Amino acid sequence: MLAERTGAINLGQGFPDTDGPAVMAEAAIRAIRDGHNQYPPSLGTPDLRRAIAAHQQRFYGLGYDPDSEVLVTAGATEAIAAAVLALCEPGDEVVVFEPAYDSYAPAVAMAGATRRVVPLRPPSWGFDPDELAVAITPRTRLLLLNSPHNPTGKVFDADELACIARVCVEADLLVVTDEVYEHLVFEGRHVPLASLPGMGERTLTISSAGKSFSFTGWKIGWVCGPAPLVAAVRTVKQFLTYANGAPFQPAVAVGLGLPDAYFAEAASDLALRRDRLCDGLLGAGFEVFRPMATYFVMTDIRAFGDEDGVDFCRRLPDRCGVVAVPASPFYEDPGAGRSLVRLAFCKQLAVIDEAVRRLARLGPA
Ligand SMILES: Cc1ncc(COP(=O)(O)O)c(C=O)c1O
Numbered sequence: 001m002l003a004e005r006t007g008a009i010n011l012g013q014g015f016p017d018t019d020g021p022a023v024m025a026e027a028a029i030r031a032i033r034d035g036h037n038q039y040p041p042s043l044g045t046p047d048l049r050r051a052i053a054a055h056q057q058r059f060y061g062l063g064y065d066p067d068s069e070v071l072v073t074a075g076a077t078e079a080i081a082a083a084v085l086a087l088c089e090p091g092d093e094v095v096v097f098e099p100a101y102d103s104y105a106p107a108v109a110m111a112g113a114t115r116r117v118v119p120l121r122p123p124s125w126g127f128d129p130d131e132l133a134v135a136i137t138p139r140t141r142l143l144l145l146n147s148p149h150n151p152t153g154k155v156f157d158a159d160e161l162a163c164i165a166r167v168c169v170e171a172d173l174l175v176v177t178d179e180v181y182e183h184l185v186f187e188g189r190h191v192p193l194a195s196l197p198g199m200g201e202r203t204l205t206i207s208s209a210g211k212s213f214s215f216t217g218w219k220i221g222w223v224c225g226p227a228p229l230v231a232a233v234r235t236v237k238q239f240l241t242y243a244n245g246a247p248f249q250p251a252v253a254v255g256l257g258l259p260d261a262y263f264a265e266a267a268s269d270l271a272l273r274r275d276r277l278c279d280g281l282l283g284a285g286f287e288v289f290r291p292m293a294t295y296f297v298m299t300d301i302r303a304f305g306d307e308d309g310v311d312f313c314r315r316l317p318d319r320c321g322v323v324a325v326p327a328s329p330f331y332e333d334p335g336a337g338r339s340l341v342r343l344a345f346c347k348q349l350a351v352i353d354e355a356v357r358r359l360a361r362l363g364p365a
Contacts, residue, residue, distance in 0.1 A: 008317035009355045011277075011343040012325045014150070014295040017351060020214035020255070021262065027254045028218075031247035040246040042238060044072025044222070051253035052222050059182075060192050062200070068227040071234050074244040075219035076180045076208035079233070081107040082240055083176045083204050083223060084142070086232035088113040092141035097127060099330030099337055101150050101178065108144075116140065117332050122289050122298070122340075125154040129163050136167060142174045143167075145193055148181035151330050151342045152298055153291020155188040165196040174229070175203040180221075183212045183263045186271040187292040194225070204229050209252040211295070212266070214346075218248040270295070270345070273352060277345040280356030285363065295346040298327060302339050304362060309341045320358040 003010035019025060043049060049066035056062040064070050073079040080103055088094060090112030096104055098117040108115050116135040118127050145164060147156040156164070168175050175193060182190045194203040208221035223233050274290070278297055281288045287300035306312045309326030317323055327340035345352060 002314075002317050003323040006317040006321070006323075008321045008323045009347075009351060009358065010323045011345070011347065011355055012313075012323040014211075014344045014346060015216045016214040016295075016346040017348055018214065021258065023258075024213060024215065024251045024255045028247050028251035031250045036247045036250060038246065039243045040072075040249055042243050043067075043234065044070070044243075045246075045249045045253070048072055048220075048222075048249040048253045048256075051256040052224065055256045056192075056205070056224055060195055062192060062195055062205075062224070064224045065227070069224060069230055071223045071230050071237065072244070072249060073206075073221040073223060073233075073237060074241045075210060076178060076206050076221040077103050077219075078237065078240055078244075079206040079208075079221045079223045080104065080144075080176065080178060081110065082233045082236040083206065084108055084113070084144070085111050086236045087174050087176070087204075087229070088141050091139065093137060093139045095132070095135045095140055095143040095173075097145065097149070098332060099151055099327055099340075100144075101146055102329055104144055104146075105332070113141070114139075115332060119336070120149070120152060120154065122152075122300075125149070125152040125289070127160070129167075132163070132167055136171045136173070140171060140173055142176060144176045144178070146178040147193070148179075148185055148190060148293035150181065150294055151296050151327055152289065153294045153296055155185055155190060155292045157188060158191065161191055161193055161196060165193060165199050168202065169198040173202065175199065176206065177203060178206050180206070180208045180211050181294045182207055184267055184270055184295065185293040186267060186274060190293070201226055204233065209248075209255060212263070213252070213255045214266075215248075218245060218252070220245050220248050220252045273345040273347065273349065276349060276352045277343060277356065280352065281343070281359065284356065284359040286359075295344050296342050297345060299341050299343065300339050301341050307339055309337070309339060313341060320361045322355050322358050 088111040204225035210216035327337035328334035
C-alpha cells in the first residue's frame with residue numbers, strides 16, 4: 001500500500017515483475033477455451049497429481065501414489081493451514097524455526113495450538129541443537145520446517161536436516177515441510193526432509209507453483225505424504241476451498257514437466273539478481289546476509305544509526321523512494337528481529353539498479 005501511495009519501488013513483497021513460461025500461460029488460456037471452468041476434483045486433476053508425483057520422483061527419488069498421496073491446494077498457504085488444522089488439536093505444541101514465514105503463527109493459532117520457537121541466528125542462520133531439544137515437550141505434536149527459508153534465504157544443510165530428523169523420530173513427531181523455494185537455490189542443495197530415514201512416514205511435504213514458475217497469482221500448491229495424513233488434510237480442505245484453480249491445474253502440470261534446463265536457468269537468473277541487489281546494498285552501507293536461496297535478502301540497518309526496522313521501513317519511501325519490509329513480524333518477540341529488514345530481488349535488473357541508486361542516497365550514519 002505504501003509503495004502504491006508513494007510510487008516507490010516495491011522491494012517489499014515477494015512477487016516477480018515478469019511472468020513465467022509462455023507455454024504455461026498458453027496452456028491455461030487453452031484450458032479456459034476448452035471448458036475447464038467448473039469445479040475440478042477436490043484432490044486436484046489426475047494429470048496434475050501425476051505430474052506432482054513424477055516431479056518428486058525426478059528431482060528427489062521420492063515415490064508418491066498420485067491417487068492417495070498427493071493433494072492439490074489453493075497455494076502453499078492453504079496447504080500449510082489445512083495441514084496444521086488437520087494434525088493439531090487445542091493444547092498441542094508446534095515447533096517452528098524463527099524468523100518464520102508469517103502465515104505459520106496464525107495457522108497454529110487457528111488450530112488452538114501453541115508455537116515453540118527455535119531461533120535461527122545470523123550471519124549463517126544456524127540453530128543450536130540444544131535449543132531444538134528444549135523446544136520439544138510431551139505436548140509437541142508437529143514440527144514445521146521451511147527450507148529453503150523465507151525470510152533468511154537459508155538452505156538447511158545435511159547435518160542440520162539429520163539433526164532435525166533424529167529429534168522428530170525420537171519424539172515421534174509429525175512434520176510439515178514448506179519447500180516453495182525448492183528450485184530457487186543458488187548455493188548448497190535442497191534436500192526434502194521426507195527423504196531422510198524414518199521421515200517419509202511422518203512428513204507432509206508442501207510446495208507450490210507460484211515461486212518455481214513465477215505465477216504467484218495462480219495459487220496452485222500441493223501436499224505429498226502418507227495416505228492417512230493426506231486424507232486428513234483433504235478433509236480440512238473440503239471446507240476451506242473444496243477445490244481451486246481449474247484452468248491453472250493443467251498449466252502447472254505442463255510446468256512440472258519442463259526440462260531440467262528450465263529449473264537451472266530460473267535459479268541462475270535469480271542468482272544474478274541476488275548479487276546485483278546484495279552488492280548494491282553493501283555499497284549503500286547495509287550489513288547484508290547474502291542468501292543461499294529464495295527471493296529475499298536480510299539486512300541489518302544499524303549502520304544507518306537506526307535500530308527499529310518498522311520505523312526505518314515506514315520512512316524509507318519518503319527518504320529515497322524504495323519499499324522494504326521489517327523482519328520483526330517474522331518473530332514471536334518483535335524485539336528479536338528489530339534491526340533487520342528484508343528486501344526482494346525477484347525484480348528486473350533495471351528495477352534493482354534504480355532501487356540501489358536510490359538507496360545509495362541514504363548514506364551511512
Ligand atoms: C515460505 C513461504 N511459504 C508459503 C508461501 C505462500 O505460497 P503460495 O503463494 O503458494 O500460497 C510463501 C510466499 O511468499 C512463502 O514465502
